[in-house]
Amino acid sequence: MTVTFVVCALLIVYVYFGYPLLARWLAGALRRRVLVAPHAPHVTVLIAAHNEARHIVGTVRNKLGQDYPASRLEVIVVSDGSTDGTDDVVRVLNDPRVRLLCQEPRAGKTSALNMAVPHAAGEVLCFSDANSLWAPDALARLVEPLADPAVGYVTGRMVYRARDGSLTGEGCSAYMRYENTLRAWETELGSVVGVDGGIDAVRRSLYVPMRPDQQPDFVLPLAVRQRGYRVVYEPRALLFEDALACSSDEFRMRVRVGLRALHALRDKAALLNPARYGLFAWQLASHKLLRYLAPLFQIGALIANAVLAWGPWSVWKGLFAVQLLFYVLAWAGHLRRGEGNPRIVALAYYLCLVNAASLVALWRFARGQRQITWQPRT
DSSP: OHHHHHHHHHHHHIIIIIHHHHHHHHHHHHOOOOOOOOOOOOEEEEEEESSOTTTHHHHHHHHHTSSSOGGGEEEEEEEESOOSSHHHHHHHHOOTTEEEEEESSOOOHHHHHHHHGGGOOOSEEEEEOTTOEEOTTHHHHHHGGGGSTTEEEEEEEEEEEOTTSOBOOGGGSHHHHHHHHHHHHHHHHSOOSOOOSSSEEEEGGGOOOOOTTSOHHHHHHHHHHHTTOEEEEEEEEEEEEEOOSSHHHHHHHHHHHHHHHHHHHHHTGGGGOHHHHHHHHHHHIIIIIHHHHHHHHHHHHHHHHHHHTTSSOHHHHHHHHHHHHHHHHHHHHHHTTTSOOOHHHHHHHHHHHHHHHHHHHHHHHHTTOOOOOOOOOO
């Protein structure tokens, strides 16, 4: 049990602290800069929407109103089997830069993007969610790194806000600030491992059609990296999105994303070969594979420590008490959701929520389940 506890504990420390610290150190040594420059390629913004009549007009107008040459911008909305009037409200816009495509029957976001790309005139494809609002200069900032011929894919920075319109902090929590800091360091290593999906850009020549069950904001960046191009983070390209209303919505979203990411890791397992992909293979294994396995390490450490705590050595009892305190804080955060928890309580709760979702995703992945469509949040 001692070996089990030590191995699980070390893996947890490595996943959340060891890898980021190593990434920061290596980023400082390598300093792989992105050659950012003013750049205005012809852009097509792709938006897949299912029953988004409440949001889609504001989202499309937000893209049309970007500080970007109007003649070099178009928007394609793919209505994915919508039944709430989404198609009608898009048609009412009556703007020559906006095109509506209807996907029937409903087949999911990935199929919608595959359907839209052949209709796109842009040399750069940008992806937006149906409820995503970009800062006025976001598009210009997003495409600037593509002036670097080594860059194939760019992701921006998401800022969540409360339903009343007030900002609730980047990513609603320290967890997202942590993730975005890590993305900045990974960019200096060469490429980031994860992207937001609601504010991304890729060279059209690098877009590859994907299976309906594949997650486009994970599989596509990996495919771009596999072809030798960099995937980078541009923090000046800001996306504003409403925070999820409740923890159950966040949990379901995390399960869905985790399940599709695990299938993507299996599909792109070749990228885990360090002999061929070097540093990126280590990044992918550390940031994604081990991160999704983290709940197993948590369970292993807790069970092993519980057994060892029965022994006479007080150190094991102290370590077990620390673990229990962490879960008590997480439970307190669960009971007081949305009531202004102290940061440590909120972080413990959110980390447990994310890892519980990963555990469910691992179980569904082991059973061979896949998810193609989902209901938009309300």
